[in-house]
Amino acid sequence: MKTVTVNIVTPDGPVYDAEVTMVIAKTTSGEIGVLPGHIPMVAPLAIGAVKLKKEGGQTELAAVNGGFIEVRPDKISILAPSAEVAETIDLARAKAALARAEQRLQQKQDNIDFKRAELALQRALNRINVQEGNI
Template structure:
């Protein structure tokens, strides 16, 4: 069966590279499903999970916190600000980040950067959702 090589890269280095049957992710323009032979494409990604269908019909999940997706017919590269494979996520750390962000948003402190706190909460929730699947 046809596969495509998926590579997830962050400023800290490569997070994942493997062959998959399909990739599903959420770009700023909506949900994307990528199969081998897909037309070339570049799209900005949102904070969300990337689902990767393996040849054994299993699924790998990667928590991606923004970045870009580059699609070529036989390879997909995700350049992300940060990304974690589900098994590598420190759930306790993500819970603490979620609590901190929620407390900042609830504080009503005028010195709190609300947008930054909302992004931190979204990243923490994404990591927790991926880790729990």
């Protein structure tokens, strides 16, 4: 079975580097699946999970908070402001972030940046779903 190298990189450094048989990612215009040999492309990513299918049928998950996916026939690079593979996500911390974001949104005060709180909520939910495998 053919494979392609996938790198997920953040400003803090590399998060993932492995050979996979397929990548499924959520772009701003919808979900895409990329196989080895795919034509070159670049697409903006939405907050969401990246599914990394490996040989043998196993799937790994990574929580990505936006960024870009660059596809080349032999390599896929994901550049994101922040990303975590499922095993490294601190579930208690993600749930605390979710509670803080929900509280900010419920306060409905004029000085609260609504869009920022909404994005924090999406990021927290994404991390929780990836860590728990609810994708």
